[in-house]
Amino acid sequence: MTPLRAAPFLVAGLLMAAPASARDYGQQGTVWSVIEPDLLEQIHARLTHLEKTGETAKLGEELKRRTIARVNxxxxxAGIDSAAAARSWRFDPTISVERDIADDKGRVIVAAGTRVNPLDTVPLRVPLVFLDGDDPEQLAWATRRYASTRAKLILVRGAPLELMKARQRRFYFDQGGNLVKHFGIRAVPATVEQQGRVLIITEQPVRPKERASS
Known part of the structure; x- marks a missing residue:
């Protein structure tokens, strides 16, 4: 990473630290015109020093390393266990429109209070399969059971890129746990499948006879 690209990250850190060395100009309303140039000079001096000592290159490499590690x-x-018992429930995705939705000419096409089911227009055509990518038993179960389908395998833990390379199929990752929170999933493996106008969500432990390696 070049010093120029690293500068925004360094600036953020310097701005956080700057008040410790800022001058006291009292409570006058015109202090901003004085402080801003002062801060910019401090930042510029600090960046110049970091560039001369090679610290910007080190920081850039560290940022690159951390980013790659986080992607891999x-x-x-957090909070997702391995399923110890089967649990299944219905999930109705229907929502109530909070305000009128109008077209570009101002004509209301969906009135406030209307109940809308997203599955009516965007059906879930393939199962969603949530699993722990670090658990060999769950991986074997999921890849064997859904070997001939277009199911989306979604990890809550593990290395998706490594698995894609090893198993030659696509893996996804539930970043931030947004999907499991939305569906109320607390344990994996878990599946989400459409049944009519609702979704059927099932948490299920891997049975002993399903634990053979894929």
């Missing part, structure tokens, strides 16, 4: 292995979704 995202932060695991």
């Amino acid at each position: 292995r995202p932060e695991p979704v």
Whole structure:
């Protein structure tokens, strides 16, 4: 990463630290015109020093390393256990429109209070399969059970890129746990499948006879 590209990250850190060395100009309303140039001079001097000492290159490499590591292995979704017992429930995605939705000419096409089911227009055509990518038993179960389907395998833990290369199929990752929170999933493996106008969500432990390696 070049010093120029690293500068925004360094500026953010310097701005946080700057008040410790800022001058006291009292409570006058015109202090901003004086402080801003002062801060810019401090930042410029600090950046110049970092460039001369090679620190910007080191910081850039560290940022690059951390970014690559996070892409290869995202932060695991917190609070998700391995399923110990089967649990299944219906999930109705219907929402109530909070305000009128109008077209470009101002004509109301969906009135406030209208109940809309997204599955009517965007059906879930393939199962969503949530699993722990670091659990060999869950991986074997999911890839064997859904070997001939277009199911989306979504990790809550693990290295999706590594698995894609090893198993020659696409893996996704539930970044931040947004999907499991939305569906109320607390354990994996878990599946989400459409049944009519609702979704059927099932958490299920891997049975002993399904634990053979894929």
